[in-house]
Amino acid sequence: MTFIGALALLTLLAPPALADEAFITSQPAETLSVVDLATRKVVASLAIPGKPAGIAVSPDGARAFVTAPDGKTLTILDAATRSVTHRVELGGGPLGVAVHPSGSPAYVADWYLHRIKAVDAASGTVTGEVAVGQSPSGLAVTPDGALLLSADRDSDAVSLIDTKTLTRLASIPVGARPFGVTIDAAGMRAYTANVASNDVSVIDLKARKVVARVKVGARPYAVALAQGRAFVTDQYDSTVTVFDTDTLKTLATIPVGDYPEGIAASRDGAFVYVACWEANTLEIIDAVTLKVVETIPVADGPRAFGAFIRQSGD
Numbered sequence: 001m002t003f004i005g006a007l008a009l010l011t012l013l014a015p016p017a018l019a020d021e022a023f024i025t026s027q028p029a030e031t032l033s034v035v036d037l038a039t040r041k042v043v044a045s046l047a048i049p050g051k052p053a054g055i056a057v058s059p060d061g062a063r064a065f066v067t068a069p070d071g072k073t074l075t076i077l078d079a080a081t082r083s084v085t086h087r088v089e090l091g092g093g094p095l096g097v098a099v100h101p102s103g104s105p106a107y108v109a110d111w112y113l114h115r116i117k118a119v120d121a122a123s124g125t126v127t128g129e130v131a132v133g134q135s136p137s138g139l140a141v142t143p144d145g146a147l148l149l150s151a152d153r154d155s156d157a158v159s160l161i162d163t164k165t166l167t168r169l170a171s172i173p174v175g176a177r178p179f180g181v182t183i184d185a186a187g188m189r190a191y192t193a194n195v196a197s198n199d200v201s202v203i204d205l206k207a208r209k210v211v212a213r214v215k216v217g218a219r220p221y222a223v224a225l226a227q228g229r230a231f232v233t234d235q236y237d238s239t240v241t242v243f244d245t246d247t248l249k250t251l252a253t254i255p256v257g258d259y260p261e262g263i264a265a266s267r268d269g270a271f272v273y274v275a276c277w278e279a280n281t282l283e284i285i286d287a288v289t290l291k292v293v294e295t296i297p298v299a300d301g302p303r304a305f306g307a308f309i310r311q312s313g314d
Contacts, residue, residue, distance in 0.1 A: 020266060021310040022109040022273055023064050023079070024282055025052040025297035032066060033298040035282055036081060037273075040294050043084050048075055054097040055262070055306040056106060056139075063121055064310065065106045067094040074108055076124055079310055082205075086124030090117060098139035098148065099304055100163060107148055109136035116150055118166060130166040132159040133192045138180040138222065138305070142187040147205065151178040151192050158192060158203065170208050174201035180305070184245070191230055193220035195244030200232055202248070214248050216241040222305065224272050226265035233260035240274060241294070242290055252290040257281045262304030265310050275304035 021043075034044040050071015057064045058077060064077040066077060075093055076086040093111035100107070104121035109132075116136060117129045133152025140149045141163065148161040152171070158181060160170040175194025178201065183190045187219040190203040193216075200223060202212040217234025220241070220299070224231045229251060232241045240254040257279025265272050265287065272285040280302065284294040 021312055022264075022282060022304070023055055023057055023066075023068060023267075023277055023308045023310055024262075024298050024302050024304045025055045025308075026280075026302045027051045027053050028301035029299035031299040032077075033282075033302070035296055035298065037271075040284070040296055042296070042298060045299065046077070046084075049073075053303045053305050054095050055308045056097040056099045056306055057307055057310045058099045058103045059101050059104055059119070061310045061312045062098075062103060065097050065099060065119075065121075065193055067097050067108060069093045069095055069111065074106065076106070076119075076121060076123075080312070086186070088119055088124045090119075090126070095305070096137050096139040098141050099307070100141055101143060101145045101282060102266075107139050107141070109139050109150060109244060111135050113136065114152075114173065116161065116166075128166045130161055130168055132161070132168060133157050133171060134260075137178070138182075138192075140181045140183045140190065142183055142205070147187075148174075148200055149181050149183065149190055151181040153177050153179055153195070157221070158190065158201075158303075160205075160208065172203060172208055172210065174203070174210055175199050175213055179220075182223040182225060184225055188309070189245075191223040191225070193232055195219050195221070195224050195235075200230065202245075203308065212248050214243050214250075217253065218252075221261045222263050224263040224265045226269035226272055229287065231263055231265070231285070231287075233263045233274060235259050235261060235277075238276075240272070254285060254290055254292065256283045256285075256292060256310065257295065262302070262306065262308060264304070264307060264309045266309065275302040275308075277301055277303060
């Protein structure tokens, strides 16, 4: 067989690349919708009781973690088979969730009990907890896994937590009522969406202080990062505000569906995905042209609060 023929045969025998997926929690529908981002269609729907809100997919794409504030549970899913492996009773009001870069543990913010719980991904066992500020909501872990950040909404602050010891190291004052928190790929800066002050706080993580605040639209919910830009969901304006992360200058205000909430970027930074609560849609923004290029219907009341993109293959 010739070299070209052998190469062609290997190409035919090679498994097809798996497309990235979006795992979208819909709170009133009590549903998790799985959207294939290549075909831009819903390919699966899973029932999640207890009004699911928070979502985190592990960096390796193996598991998804869903919080249900009304059910007081964390559901752990095998993301490939889309099956439940554990439903963990946590009590309180589990909301935000994030995963250590290694894939375990998952960290869950308890809105009512003002603490973060660590949950082993394989066993579903709670392995520790740490007290933080009032009403913790969004969570994020630095790329090196060393720090966990908690947006403590009713304390107007962000807690910094050592992940090895589950010790609260600092509380950084930010804008009013921070909700979503996002860390850049370098682990240098964090961004909080401040619901009541209509701005985003930019935090220097090494200095442990806010270095800027950027005005955005009404009731910002969460932040995604792509193309050197920050994309912020403005709930009350039904827009996404975009600003340059270097100059902090506003670049665009993009109309989207009613009441945008969860937002995340594709791994290559080409697209930004927005869950719109009132419109019942997942909207896709081209991160370069800053235009909406697709609107995908999903189940009623999508929140997708957290890291909802599953990187399922190359």
